[in-house]
Amino acid sequence: MAKANKIARVFVPADPRRVTLYVCGPTVYNRAHIGNFRPVIVFDTLFRVLRQTFGAECVLYARNYTDIEDKIIAASQASGQSISALTQKYAGIYAEDAEAVNALPPSLTPWATDHVGDMIAMVTRLVDRGYAYVSAGGVYFHVSGMADYGRLSGRKPGDNEAGARVAVDPDKRDPADFALWKFAKPGEPDEAIWDSPWGRGRPGWHIECSAMAARHLGQTIDIHGGGIDLQFPHHENEIAQSECAHGTEMARFWMHNGFLDMSGEKMSKSLGNVVLLGDLLQDWEGEVIRFAMLSGHYRAPLDWTNALLEQARTTLGRIYGALRRVWLAEGGEAEDRAVLNALEDDLNTPMALAELSRLAGEANAAADRGDEASMATLRAELLAAGALLGLLTKTPAAWEQGGDIEDKVRVDALVQARLDARAAKDWAEADRIREELRAEGIEIMDSAGGSTWRRL
RNA sequence: GGCCCUGUGGCGGAGUGGUGACGCAGCGGAUUGCAAAUCCGUGUACACCGGUUCGAGUCCGGUCGGGGCCUCCA
Numbered sequence: 001m002a003k004a005n006k007i008a009r010v011f012v013p014a015d016p017r018r019v020t021l022y023v024c025g026p027t028v029y030n031r032a033h034i035g036n037f038r039p040v041i042v043f044d045t046l047f048r049v050l051r052q053t054f055g056a057e058c059v060l061y062a063r064n065y066t067d068i069e070d071k072i073i074a075a076s077q078a079s080g081q082s083i084s085a086l087t088q089k090y091a092g093i094y095a096e097d098a099e100a101v102n103a104l105p106p107s108l109t110p111w112a113t114d115h116v117g118d119m120i121a122m123v124t125r126l127v128d129r130g131y132a133y134v135s136a137g138g139v140y141f142h143v144s145g146m147a148d149y150g151r152l153s154g155r156k157p158g159d160n161e162a163g164a165r166v167a168v169d170p171d172k173r174d175p176a177d178f179a180l181w182k183f184a185k186p187g188e189p190d191e192a193i194w195d196s197p198w199g200r201g202r203p204g205w206h207i208e209c210s211a212m213a214a215r216h217l218g219q220t221i222d223i224h225g226g227g228i229d230l231q232f233p234h235h236e237n238e239i240a241q242s243e244c245a246h247g248t249e250m251a252r253f254w255m256h257n258g259f260l261d262m263s264g265e266k267m268s269k270s271l272g273n274v275v276l277l278g279d280l281l282q283d284w285e286g287e288v289i290r291f292a293m294l295s296g297h298y299r300a301p302l303d304w305t306n307a308l309l310e311q312a313r314t315t316l317g318r319i320y321g322a323l324r325r326v327w328l329a330e331g332g333e334a335e336d337r338a339v340l341n342a343l344e345d346d347l348n349t350p351m352a353l354a355e356l357s358r359l360a361g362e363a364n365a366a367a368d369r370g371d372e373a374s375m376a377t378l379r380a381e382l383l384a385a386g387a388l389l390g391l392l393t394k395t396p397a398a399w400e401q402g403g404d405i406e407d408k409v410r411v412d413a414l415v416q417a418r419l420d421a422r423a424a425k426d427w428a429e430a431d432r433i434r435e436e437l438r439a440e441g442i443e444i445m446d447s448a449g450g451s452t453w454r455r456l
Numbered sequence: 457g458g459c460c461c462u463g464u465g466g467c468g469g470a471g472u473g474g475u476g477a478c479g480c481a482g483c484g485g486a487u488u489g490c491a492a493a494u495c496c497g498u499g500u501a502c503a504c505c506g507g508u509u510c511g512a513g514u515c516c517g518g519u520c521g522g523g524g525c526c527u528c529c530a
Contacts, residue, residue, distance in 0.1 A: 024530080036530050071528070155459050155526075205528090227530030228461090234529095257530065258461085264522070268529060295469070295479085300462080301523065311468065311480050318479090321493070342470095350470050354478035364494055368487095427489060434491080445493040454493090 011253060013222045019050050019059045020217040022251070024209055024226035024234070025109070027066040028090035029075040033274035034289070034304060035260040035267040037101060041290055041390070042257045042298040042347065043225045044103040048388050049343045062108040062216050064209060065091050068202055073192050083191045087111075097277045100286035101293075102390040110212040112203070116194050118211040119203045122245050123180045123196075131244040132180055134198050137171035139181035144174055146240050152254060153232035178237050179204035206237035210250070214242065224251035228299075231256050255347075260304045267304065275304065288313045290390055294349040315357065316391070317400075321445075321454070322360035323382050324396030325367035325375075332376030339385035349389070356385050400454035411442060415451050418444065 013019040023043045026032055043061075050059045066072075067087035076083045095105075123139055126132040131145050143149045150156045183201040184193045193200050213221055219242070226235065235254065242250035259266040262273040280289055292312035296302035336359065342351035359382050366374035386392025394402070401408055414433055421429040434444050437453065444453045 026530080027528090032530085039530050042530095069528090150459095153459075153525080229525070229529055232459090232525060233527095259524070259530070261523080266524070266529090270529075297470080300469090303468090305468090307480090308468065314481095315479055318493095325494085345472095348470075350468095350479095351477080354470070357478055361495085365496095368495055422489080425489075431490075438492090443492065446488075446491085447493080452493090 009253070011223075013054065014220065014252065016054055017058050019054050019223075020221040021047060021050065021059065021061040021223045021225065022209070022213045022217055022221050023061070023063045023106075023224075024230055025063040025065050026091075026094050027069050027071065028087045028094060029069070029072040030090060031276050031278060032090075032094055032097065033267060033269070034277050034280055035274070037097065037103075037277050038260055038293060038298075038302075039225060039227055039257050040098050040103050041101055041293045042349075043255075044098075044390060045294065045343065045349065045388070046223070046225070046255070046347055047104060047106070048390060049340070049347070052340060052388060053344070060108065060217055061106040062110060062212065063106040064212050065094075065109060065111045066205070066208060067091070067111050068113050068192060068208075069205060073188060076189065076191075083189065093278070097281070100281055101277070101290045102287060102393055104390075108216050110216055112208040112212070115208065115211050115215060116203060118215050119207045120181075120194075120196050122207060122211050122214070122241065123203075125245045126180065126241060127198075129244065131240075133173065135171040135173075136183075138179050138183045138201060138204070139198050140172055140177040141180050141237065141240055141244075142173060143176045143178075143240065146244055149176075149240055150232075150236060152236050152239055155232065176233075178206060178233065180207050180241070206234055207241055209234075210238045210242040210245070213238075213250070214246065219246040219248045219250075221251050223253045223255060225255040225257070228256040228258055255298070257298045258301045261301050262304060264303065266301075280309075284309055284313070287391055287393065288316055291316045291353070294389060295353060297350055298347055315353075317454070317456075319356060319360040319382070319392065320394075320396050320399045322363040322367075323379070323392060324400065324452075326363045326379040326382070327396055329372055329375035329379050332373075332378070332380040334380040334384040335377065336381045336385075339388055343388060352385070352389060356382070356389065356391070359385060400452075403455065411437065411453060415444060415453055419451055 021043065023039060026036060040063075043063075047059065047061045050061075065087065067083070072083055072087060076086050079086065081089075099105075123132060126141060127134070127139065132139055132141050181196055181198060181201055181203055183199050192202055194202060213224070224235065224238075231254075239250050261267065262275075265271065265273065267274055277289070288309060289312075292304075292308045293302070295308065295312060302308075336355075338355040338358070339352045342348045342355055345351070359378060363375065363378040363382060366378055383392060401411075414437060418430045418433040421427075421433065437444060441456050442453050443456050444451055
């Protein structure tokens with residue numbers, strides 16, 4: 001189900017009683033944009049599938065918080081807040097945003113600064129084993145000391161030199177070498193400085209994930225995920241550090257999500273074309289955002305547009321409508337595995353959503369013909385599929401008629417007044433009420449048994 | 457310059473070499489007091505050029521286009 005080095009392989013965990021997933025989490029120094037939530041939603045969906053397949057208690061999912069880094073120090077100094085206050089604040093917003101798009105809390109959310117000791121231990125091992133060296137700027141990993149460095153991204157250290165974009169750094173023996181430990185520079189706050197065997201300073205970026213993954217999930221993890229941009233150099237360097245320190249494979253499967261695009265170009269802070277999730281949530285339900293995100297395959301780029309969100313809302317609305325019609329048919333048992341099968345095939349979420357739509361159509365058809373047994377089965381299947389996808393988490397009533405309770409009473413009364421008018425064949429009055437409600441975005445749906453309504 | 461991904465109908469987006477997923481929009485029908493919702497039906501889509509094959513969107517080669525990484529980045 002997972003893909004590594006462009007070859008799809010059947011996923012079998014090393015230990016089905018302890019399936020491990022590590023995903024690179026955010027650097028918490030400002031508000032994350034919607035693109036940053038693609039891995040959150042994608043790997044949350046994977047987490048749900050793994051829990052379904054192997055049992056909820058058998059899956060360990062860790063997503064870290066990077067709370068020490070150049071930009072954090074800069075943001076702290078610029079804003080006058082301590083590093084810890086700053087990182088706590090933005091980690092909190094991140095967690096709230098993640099919850100808003102129905103992402104389950106990971107099993108573990110380790111913080112980098114809680115693991116500096118582990119990182120120092122790992123760097124010590126790398127120095128002792130001859131994979132790292134100390135120079136004027138800090139401690140560096142020497143990539144040419146590792147025979148198969150570059151195997152994840154398919155590039156060798158020499159490949160990158162032709163572009164001449166690698167900064168010349170006199171502290172490094174090789175341009176591709178990377179920092180394991182950076183010595184403190186004058187003016188850096190005490191909060192960003194730790195003691196180490198080589199001198200005061202702070203860890204390099206890559207080492208934290210290696211240390212935290214090993215600490216919490218073990219030296220070899222089943223699946224390591226993150227954005228495609230992290231494949232090189234971040235994940236390549238994680239592999240180098242972990243495997244040279246431990247002598248074991250770091251991750252058995254790697255999964256990288258593609259970027260969100262804006263007008264065909266990647267969304268990124270440096271390009272300035274970002275949309276913040278917090279802003280999006282002003283206009284769209286978190287579940288609509290999640291549906292839109294899952295409408296493309298995780299590895300492919302996805303163009304993030306209003307049209308995509310509108311279509312997601314319409315389609316999800318239809319599915320909720322189907323769920324409404326079978327809502328009272330309880331006691332059914334889910335038998336259809338199509339959604340799970342789709343997700344188990346390299347997390348094919350577009351296929352899974354297609355199957356979800358198919359279930360909705362079947363539910364509506366069953367409701368049309370009054371087939372109670374099928375309705376009960378389809379209700380259970382819709383909910384089971386929704387649980388896998390992180391969708392259909394609300395009741396149909398809450399989805400369609402949620403909001404102000406007093407307003408709901410008012411609308412209910414108007415709908416009833418229209419029903420009375422219809423009973424009296426006062427079509428003019430019935431249509432007037434219908435138009436009045438439509439003008440405020442409320443749609444009336446008639447059926448043989450009565451009328452219901454929903455907000456559009 | 458190196459490495460890599462990608463090009464499907466009006467739009468989004470799947471697709472294991474063998475009668476055109478799925479959704480949105482459109483059109484026709486059923487239903488409806490009329491609508492909406494719902495159901496049913498409906499589309500000479502696979503960038504281009506060669507090749508392999510009984511048969512290719514699906515494999516191979518090439519051309520053109522789009523994108524990503526090589527620098528912080530989901």
